[in-house]
Amino acid sequence: MKIFTYWRSLATFRVRMALNLKGLAPEGIEVDLHAGAQLKPEFAAINPMRAIPVLIDDDGTTLHQSLPIMEYLDERYPDPPLMPADAAGRARVRALAQITVADSHPLVVPRVRSDLASRFGATPDQVNAWALHWMNAGLDAYEQTLARDKATGAFCHGDRIGLADVCLVSHAAGVRFFNGSIDKHPTVKRIVERCLADPRIANAHPLKQPGAPTSM
Ligand SMILES: N[C@@H](CCC(=O)N[C@@H](CS)C(=O)NCC(=O)O)C(=O)O
Missing domain, CATH: 3.40.30.10 (Glutaredoxin)
Structure with a gap:
C-alpha cells in the first residue's frame, strides 16, 4: 500500500x-x-x-x-471500526466529518489561498484571516453540535475513537496553522486532547512528519 x-x-x-x-x-x-x-x-x-x-x-x-x-x-x-454500527449513527458521524471535509477545509487549501492572493490581491494577513474565519465557523458548528447532543461521549460519537474524531483533530490542527485556538470550544478541546493522548493520533500529526518544522 x-x-x-x-x-x-x-x-x-x-x-x-x-x-x-x-x-x-x-x-x-x-x-x-x-x-x-x-x-x-x-x-x-x-x-x-x-x-x-x-x-x-x-x-x-x-x-x-x-x-x-x-x-x-x-x-x-x-x-x-471507525463507523458506528447503526445507520443513524453513521449519518451523524458523516455529518460531523463533513463540517471539516466539505464545509471548512476546501476553503483554506493551498490552491484557494494562492488564488486569493494572485487573482484578488489579498495580502498574507488577509489570506490568513479568510482561512481562520472559515475554520472558526466549522469549529463553532462542531462545538454546538457536540455539546448539545447525547450521542457525544468521550469521543465525538460515543466512547470509541472514530472517523468524526479524525476529522475534528485535523480541524483543530488547521485552526492552529492559521493562528487560531480551540480554547473557547470546551467540548472540542476535551475530545481533541483525549484523541491526541493516543499515540496512533499523536504520531500522525503534521509536525511529526518528515520535512516538518519543529513548530509553526
Ligand atoms: N477534499 C479533499 C481535499 C484534498 C486537498 O485539497 N488536499 C490539499 C492538501 S490538504 C492539497 O493537496 N492541495 C493542493 C492545492 O491546493 O494545490 C480531501 O479531503 O481529500
Whole structure:
C-alpha cells in the first residue's frame, strides 16, 4: 500500500490517523505542496484534482479524497471500526466529518489561498484571516453540535475513537496553522486532547512528519 503525502496536508493527516488506527503503515510518497509538486503532469495523471491524499492499495486500487479513502479502509479492514454500527449513527458521524471535509477545509487549501492572493490581491494577513474565519465557523458548528447532543461521549460519537474524531483533530490542527485556538470550544478541546493522548493520533500529526518544522 502507498500513500501520496505531505507533512502539512490536513486531508492526509486524516488518512494517516485512520491508517494508524487500523494498524496499517503504507509507504509514503512525498508530494511537496509548497513547491507545487501537485501541479506536475505526472501527479495530475494520478489525481486530476491535483490534491493529496491519494492511496494506492496493494491490488492497484487508486483512491482520492480523504473521506472515501477512510470509509474504504474501514470496509476493507473492519477492525477496529471507525463507523458506528447503526445507520443513524453513521449519518451523524458523516455529518460531523463533513463540517471539516466539505464545509471548512476546501476553503483554506493551498490552491484557494494562492488564488486569493494572485487573482484578488489579498495580502498574507488577509489570506490568513479568510482561512481562520472559515475554520472558526466549522469549529463553532462542531462545538454546538457536540455539546448539545447525547450521542457525544468521550469521543465525538460515543466512547470509541472514530472517523468524526479524525476529522475534528485535523480541524483543530488547521485552526492552529492559521493562528487560531480551540480554547473557547470546551467540548472540542476535551475530545481533541483525549484523541491526541493516543499515540496512533499523536504520531500522525503534521509536525511529526518528515520535512516538518519543529513548530509553526
Ligand atoms: N477534499 C479533499 C481535499 C484534498 C486537498 O485539497 N488536499 C490539499 C492538501 S490538504 C492539497 O493537496 N492541495 C493542493 C492545492 O491546493 O494545490 C480531501 O479531503 O481529500
